[in-house]
Amino acid sequence: MRLEDLRLLNEERSARRAAILVTELGGEGRRVVREAEIVGDPLAEHLARALRSGKSGLVEADGRPVFLTVQVPPVRLVVIGAVHISQALCPMAAALDLGVSVIDPRTAFATPERFPGIDLVAAWPDEAFSGPLPPLDRYCALVALTHDPKIDDPGLVAALRAECFYVGALGSRKTHAARVERLSGAGLSADAIGRIAAPIGLDIGAVSPAEIAVSILAQIVARRRSGDAAR
Structure with missing residues (x-):
């Protein structure tokens, strides 16, 4: 994980805001999507569903496997x-x-x-x-x-x-x-x-x-x- 991604995740965790680490399997694409950014993201539907469940997992987006690591504040x-x-x-x-x-x-x-x-x-x-x-x-x-x-x-x-x-x-x-x-x-x-x-x-x-x-x-x-x- 890149240091910048880790920093963002830690910031969101400290502020009790949700975030999702998006990892494109088989490629180098990896990014953090913060809670407030989900609506405008290309994977908005997948990200919103993952956030509701609170569970990390594999999804398929445009024929590409993507792993979503979900970080949700404890309720x-x-x-x-x-x-x-x-x-x-x-x-x-x-x-x-x-x-x-x-x-x-x-x-x-x-x-x-x-x-x-x-x-x-x-x-x-x-x-x-x-x-x-x-x-x-x-x-x-x-x-x-x-x-x-x-x-x-x-x-x-x-x-x-x-x-x-x-x-x-x-x-x-x-x-x-x-x-x-x-x-x-x-x-x-x-x-x-x-x-x-x-x-x-x-x-x-x-x-x-x-x-x-x-x-x-x-x-x-x-x-x-x-x-x-x-x-």
């Missing part, structure tokens, strides 16, 4: 609220290799006993994002589960402004209508607010906290693989 899941659904959701998400953090200022709920092995931040979301947690980005998913606007709304605002690939919020349609009014008052556009999955999760008839957690995680995976994360 993070930020959970607002140390509630029963979160207790079921966190181990499921960890099993999918998502980096999981739980934010809740209510120290009676955010305890290691209730969330063993999970990164717990007993703080308000604004404090968490400006302090112990890394910044949100397009490779983050955020779910707001407390039903308390004072806790949920700051997390939703931060996630929408960071263009997280998935933003979900628990609550009925009536609850969400009131949420839309509050977020509009906070200066968010209708398009941005429209990106919130609410009611949260795929409609599978979920009732128990574990079933709701399954529906949320399934929706996150579907959104991630649909290409929204790549965009």
Whole structure:
């Protein structure tokens, strides 16, 4: 690998941006395509598909074998609220290799006993994002589960402004209508607010906290693989 290619890949990795090393087999062609450059690339369709899957592999372009080495930032899941659904959701998400953090200022709920092995931040979301947690980005998913606007709304605002690939919020349609009014008052556009999955999760008839957690995680995976994360 050329030193310049390695430098570019390292830069993109440090900035949590995706990149793909394109190697033309049987020839000397090798180049790095950064995430923002994919749309205008001659191999855009192949590159976008590889980015959605997150897997490296061999493709054929114009009759030529090309190997795509995919570098995608690890996906993070930020959970607002140390509630029963979160207790079921966190181990499921960890099993999918998502980096999981739980934010809740209510120290009676955010305890290691209730969330063993999970990164717990007993703080308000604004404090968490400006302090112990890394910044949100397009490779983050955020779910707001407390039903308390004072806790949920700051997390939703931060996630929408960071263009997280998935933003979900628990609550009925009536609850969400009131949420839309509050977020509009906070200066968010209708398009941005429209990106919130609410009611949260795929409609599978979920009732128990574990079933709701399954529906949320399934929706996150579907959104991630649909290409929204790549965009």
